Every structure is written in structure tokens, then in C-alpha cells.
Amino acid sequence: MKGRESGASLKDRVRTAWEDLPPVGPRQQPPSFRTLEEKHGLPSGIFSRVISGKTATLTQRNAERMAQALNVPLSWLLTGETEAPAPRSRSPEAARNLAIEWARWEQIDERAIQMVQVMPLYPYSPRAWLCMIELCQANLRLGQGPQQPPDIGTPGA
Known part of the structure; x- marks a missing residue:
């Protein structure tokens, strides 16, 4: 992270x-x-x-x-030079909701947010969900529809 x-x-x-x-x-x-x-x-x-x-x-x-x-x-x-605190876990839904809140704060296209809201709840971090929203927005700008999210692995694996 x-x-x-x-x-x-x-x-x-x-x-x-x-x-x-x-x-x-x-x-x-x-x-x-x-x-x-x-x-x-x-x-x-x-x-x-x-x-x-x-x-x-x-x-x-x-x-x-x-x-x-x-x-x-x-x-x-x-x-940032000492050891970083260990990340705390949150549910996939809470992580996605946090990313959606950030996306709205950053005024990302609501259609991109809606695209992510219908995706399955992958165990992504809030930052990964935000990247997914930004990817959807980029696809909209290029005139493309939603795409299957990349497999970024399972946290802790």
C-alpha cells in the first residue's frame, strides 16, 4: 500500500x-x-x-x-522511516463503499461508480476499489463499456 x-x-x-x-x-x-x-x-x-x-x-x-x-x-x-502500523482488515463491502465515497469526493463520473457497484464483492482494499472506479471512468471516456476487473490477488496470499 x-x-x-x-x-x-x-x-x-x-x-x-x-x-x-x-x-x-x-x-x-x-x-x-x-x-x-x-x-x-x-x-x-x-x-x-x-x-x-x-x-x-x-x-x-x-x-x-x-x-x-x-x-x-x-x-x-x-x-515514514519507522515500521508502518499493520493494516486493519475491513469487509469487502466496507472497502468498496469507502472507495465510492472517495470517488464522489473526487467528482468521478457517477456512471463509473455505478459500474463498480454492480461488480461482485472482491476482497480488494479501498485504494484498489478506487483504482477500479478510475479504470471504469477511463473506459467510459474511450467509449468502452465495463470490463472484467483484473485479478490483483487475494490479500494476505
């Missing part, structure tokens, strides 16, 4: 850590950025600014609070 690779950016590490938070609520999604910001005394909108790349560094205080909110070591959050 991109946020776990050596040399990953702060935005990749934050997004990876957020994706791995235990799902909550009826939609089984990670806690909202707003909830984390309020609960941990972080400035409003800081998660969105970091993940979008608008903010590339954090103050020490905000870094400490963000690491606590994301339940990751501060040193990993800041540098």
Missing part, C-alpha cells in the same frame, strides 16, 4: 492510517475527519488539507494530535 512504502509522502501516510481506522456507524466507515479533528483538538479541515496535498508539514502539536487520532506512531507519521 502506498502509505506504507518507504519514502511515502505525509498525505499518503495520513490517508493510509485513516483508511485503517476501525469502521464506525451503520455505513462501517472510518470516523469522519471532522469527528477526529473535534475529538483530538485539531484545526478544522486539517485532514482534508493534508490529504489533498495543500498542507505538506505539521506543527509539532498538530502532528502529535494527528498521530494520536490516527492511532499511529508519531515518528512514522512524520517521516
Whole structure:
């Protein structure tokens, strides 16, 4: 996963850590950025600014609070040089729903999202599902219909 690779950016590490938070609520999604910001005394909108790349560094205080909110070591959050936290598992449906939420946030064509919603629930990560949505969007732009998703393997195999 991109946020776990050596040399990953702060935005990749934050997004990876957020994706791995235990799902909550009826939609089984990670806690909202707003909830984390309020609960941990972080400035409003800081998660969105970091993940979008608008903010590339954090103050020490905000870094400490963000690491606590994301339940990751501060040193990993800041540098990525220590061992990455182990990914937490989520259901295939929750992973796909999270990817759909990201796709809508990124204003991806709704037809591409609908194409993915009718696919079987493969055990993909949220990031893999988002790539699938982007592939469907690319196919739509080329005038092609949906295609069988590539076999990217089974997690943990």
C-alpha cells in the first residue's frame, strides 16, 4: 500500500492510517475527519488539507494530535522511516463503499461508480476499489463499456 512504502509522502501516510481506522456507524466507515479533528483538538479541515496535498508539514502539536487520532506512531507519521502500523482488515463491502465515497469526493463520473457497484464483492482494499472506479471512468471516456476487473490477488496470499 502506498502509505506504507518507504519514502511515502505525509498525505499518503495520513490517508493510509485513516483508511485503517476501525469502521464506525451503520455505513462501517472510518470516523469522519471532522469527528477526529473535534475529538483530538485539531484545526478544522486539517485532514482534508493534508490529504489533498495543500498542507505538506505539521506543527509539532498538530502532528502529535494527528498521530494520536490516527492511532499511529508519531515518528512514522512524520517521516515514514519507522515500521508502518499493520493494516486493519475491513469487509469487502466496507472497502468498496469507502472507495465510492472517495470517488464522489473526487467528482468521478457517477456512471463509473455505478459500474463498480454492480461488480461482485472482491476482497480488494479501498485504494484498489478506487483504482477500479478510475479504470471504469477511463473506459467510459474511450467509449468502452465495463470490463472484467483484473485479478490483483487475494490479500494476505
